[in-house]
Amino acid sequence: MKLFDLFEKRADNDTKELEIYSGMRVVVESLEGEMLFIARLQDPLRDTAVLLQYSEAECFEGAVAKVLDETAPLPVKIRGYNEWECKAVFMEGRITSRQTHVWQVESLNIIKIENERSSLRVDTMFDAVILSSDGDYADKRSCKLLNISVGGAGISSKHRYYKGDKFLLKVKLLEDKPSFVVYCEVLRVVQRDTASFEYGCQFLELTEDVQNQLARYCLA
Numbered sequence: 001m002k003l004f005d006l007f008e009k010r011a012d013n014d015t016k017e018l019e020i021y022s023g024m025r026v027v028v029e030s031l032e033g034e035m036l037f038i039a040r041l042q043d044p045l046r047d048t049a050v051l052l053q054y055s056e057a058e059c060f061e062g063a064v065a066k067v068l069d070e071t072a073p074l075p076v077k078i079r080g081y082n083e084w085e086c087k088a089v090f091m092e093g094r095i096t097s098r099q100t101h102v103w104q105v106e107s108l109n110i111i112k113i114e115n116e117r118s119s120l121r122v123d124t125m126f127d128a129v130i131l132s133s134d135g136d137y138a139d140k141r142s143c144k145l146l147n148i149s150v151g152g153a154g155i156s157s158k159h160r161y162y163k164g165d166k167f168l169l170k171v172k173l174l175e176d177k178p179s180f181v182v183y184c185e186v187l188r189v190v191q192r193d194t195a196s197f198e199y200g201c202q203f204l205e206l207t208e209d210v211q212n213q214l215a216r217y218c219l220a
Helices: 003-017 058-069 208-219
Strands: 024-030 035-045 048-053 074-082 087-099 102-114 122-132 140-148 152-157 166-171 180-193 196-204
Touching: 024 087, 024 208, 035 074, 035 208, 048 087, 122 152, 140 166, 140 208, 152 180, 180 208
Parallel strands: none
Antiparallel strands: 024 035, 024 074, 035 048, 048 102, 074 087, 087 102, 122 140, 122 166, 140 152, 152 196, 166 180, 180 196
C-alpha cells in the first residue's frame, strides 16, 4: 500500500470517528432488524463504546432478555443521529451486558453516513395545527402531518412558508396522550401546485423527555 493511500485511509477513518460522540442517541437492533433498546452512546474510543440504555418499553423487554441470555457478545446494528451535523450514522458492533442498563460495545464500526434526518421516520396522515411562534395562539392554520421522526417532521399546508420560518406545530399522535406542541424551523419547501406546499421541518429546543417520547412513538 502506498504511503499516500495509507494516509488517505487514516484521514477517512479520523473523519468518520468525528461523526459519533458521547451523548449521541442511538437505536440498537439485532442483525435481523429486531428492535432491542434505545440508548445513549458514551465514551467512544477507536472501536469501543458504552451504551447507557434508556428504560425499555414493555414491547422490547423480551428482546432485551434474549440478549442477556446470550453468553457470547451479540452482533448488532446501531443507528444514531448526529445532531450537530444533521446526519444519520449507521454502525455495527458486538455488545455484552456490563450491568443493568449498561452495555459494552466492541468492534464498533461505522458502515454508512447519510446527510438526512434520522432514519426513524414514520409516515402518517394526521390533522395538525400550526401556531404562531410569537405566542399568538389565535393565529391558527390547519395542516397535515405527513411523517415524523425524533428530529423533525414533514407537513403539508395551503399556507406559504419559507426556508428559515419558525412556528409551533401541534398534533395529537396518540388518543390517550396529550397533544404534542413542538417548535419547528422550515428546512425544505416543495410546491406541489398553486395552492399546496410540503415542508420539511426540524424540531428545535426539544427537552430530553419529549425526545424520548417521540423515539418511543416512532419505534412502536
